[in-house]
Amino acid sequence: MCEECGCDKQSETREIILNKSISEKNDSLAKEIKNNLRKKGILCINVLGAPGCGKTTFIEVVSQILNHSSIAVIQGDLESDIDKQRLDKQEIYAYQINTHSGCHLNSYMIHNALEDMNLKGKKYLIIENVGNLVCPAGIKIGQHINIVISSTTEGSDKPKKYPFIFMDANVILISKFDLADKVEFNEKNYIKDIRKINSNAKIIKISLKDKKTFLKVARFIEDERNYLITRNHSH
Amino acid sequence: MHELSITKRIIEVILEEVQNKKCESVKMVSLELGNLTTYSKNSILFYFDLLKKNFPIIKRSQIKIKEVKGKILCNNCGRTSFIKDPYLIFCNFCNSSDIAILQGKEFKIKRIRYK
Numbered sequence: 399m400c401e402e403c404g405c406d407k408q409s410e411t412r413e414i415i416l417n418k419s420i421s422e423k424n425d426s427l428a429k430e431i432k433n434n435l436r437k438k439g440i441l442c443i444n445v446l447g448a449p450g451c452g453k454t455t456f457i458e459v460v461s462q463i464l465n466h467s468s469i470a471v472i473q474g475d476l477e478s479d480i481d482k483q484r485l486d487k488q489e490i491y492a493y494q495i496n497t498h499s500g501c502h503l504n505s506y507m508i509h510n511a512l513e514d515m516n517l518k519g520k521k522y523l524i525i526e527n528v529g530n531l532v533c534p535a536g537i538k539i540g541q542h543i544n545i546v547i548s549s550t551t552e553g554s555d556k557p558k559k560y561p562f563i564f565m566d567a568n569v570i571l572i573s574k575f576d577l578a579d580k581v582e583f584n585e586k587n588y589i590k591d592i593r594k595i596n597s598n599a600k601i602i603k604i605s606l607k608d609k610k611t612f613l614k615v616a617r618f619i620e621d622e623r624n625y626l627i628t629r630n631h632s633h
Numbered sequence: 634m635h636e637l638s639i640t641k642r643i644i645e646v647i648l649e650e651v652q653n654k655k656c657e658s659v660k661m662v663s664l665e666l667g668n669l670t671t672y673s674k675n676s677i678l679f680y681f682d683l684l685k686k687n688f689p690i691i692k693r694s695q696i697k698i699k700e701v702k703g704k705i706l707c708n709n710c711g712r713t714s715f716i717k718d719p720y721l722i723f724c725n726f727c728n729s730s731d732i733a734i735l736q737g738k739e740f741k742i743k744r745i746r747y748k
Contacts, residue, residue, distance in 0.1 A: 410748070411660060411746055411747070411748050412654075412746070412747060412748070413744055413745065413746050413747075414650055414651070414654070414744065414745040414747070415743070415744055416646075416650065416741075416742045416743060416744060416745060417741055417742075417743055418646065418741060418742050419739065419740065419741050420639060420642055420643055420646065420664075420740045420741065420742060421642075421740065500638065501635050501638075502635075532635065532671055533635040533671065535671050536670060536671060536738065561719055561722075562669070562670075562671050562719070565669075565722070593730055594721050594722060594723060594730060595719075595721075595722045595730070596722075596730075597729075597730040597731045597732070598731075
């Protein structure tokens with residue numbers, strides 16, 4: 399029976415032309431987060447990388463350089479608040495998101511976290527995404543910049559195996575660089591492979607053995623925030 | 634795992650779109666998936682078949698996924714070309730990697746056919 403008027407005619411096949419992005423809702427919320435943070439003068443940094451590459455360590459060291467009171471952190475992990483506890487000990491303001499089965503953060507999670515957080519006086523919001531080289535790639539969460547960390551111990555073939563995460567990076571940090579020789583990390587091939595997919599990203603080598611190696615990335619972050627503030631004035 | 638959540642989102646969008654359309658059943662959903670996304674076509678087809686059984690209005694529907702090749706604009710020579718491999722993103726004409734991605738990152742629902 400026809401569902402329009404109840405007559406005996408067979409209902410016809412109809413079509414909705416949509417042309418709608420599946421991530422539209424996520425992306426528009428991400429844009430809103432990004433703009434709100436920009437207006438507050440807060441640079442939002444999405445930190446990506448495999449489990450154990452040194453994401454939390456990077457946040458700890460950079461917070462020491464940039465002054466920890468200017469930083470807020472959102473930690474993304476499937477379970478536990480181990481990383482938040484590490485940051486708490488250093489008096490770095492941190493909020494934990496547990497995604498349970500979720501393999502990456504999304505803008506709804508960040509939006510909800512920000513509702514609970516107090517960002518007064520903060521200049522930087524660092525979001526440590528779920529440790530994963532596949533799923534967080536290309537997912538918008540309100541970030542102004544992406545920092546990808548990839549350690550020498552993971553091997554120099556990672557840009558070739560997981561290109562998408564490296565493609566959108568503004569900065570690529572090669573961590574645990576003091577171990578490069580021991581694990582036979584091929585820096586030349588690694589950089590060559592990155593340049594095939596990302597010609598603009600800054601590539602910086604870091605090592606916890608020499609904290610001065612983190613200065614360059616800290617300066618980059620400061621410059622990006624200054625640029626963000628300049629854009630605010632021109633808006 | 635990654636495709637499970639995006640397939641749930643696809644189903645949400647389908648249900649949202651047909652809810653006020655006096656729809657008896659969805660027949661076909663056409664999607665467009667860029668090859669520079671991290672989603673696997675086969676996994677989406679698998680999860681859709683698994684999940685659709687929970688929703689009477691879509692339980693007999695099918696999805697069709699058209700894959701879209703990555704396309705780039707070279708900032709060096711100004712020409713456009715298609716990406717042959719997602720891990721080799723440079724201009725097919727001058728080999729420059731100073732490029733802008735024009736297509737390949739999209740994931741869209743194009744059409745929904747229903748009765």
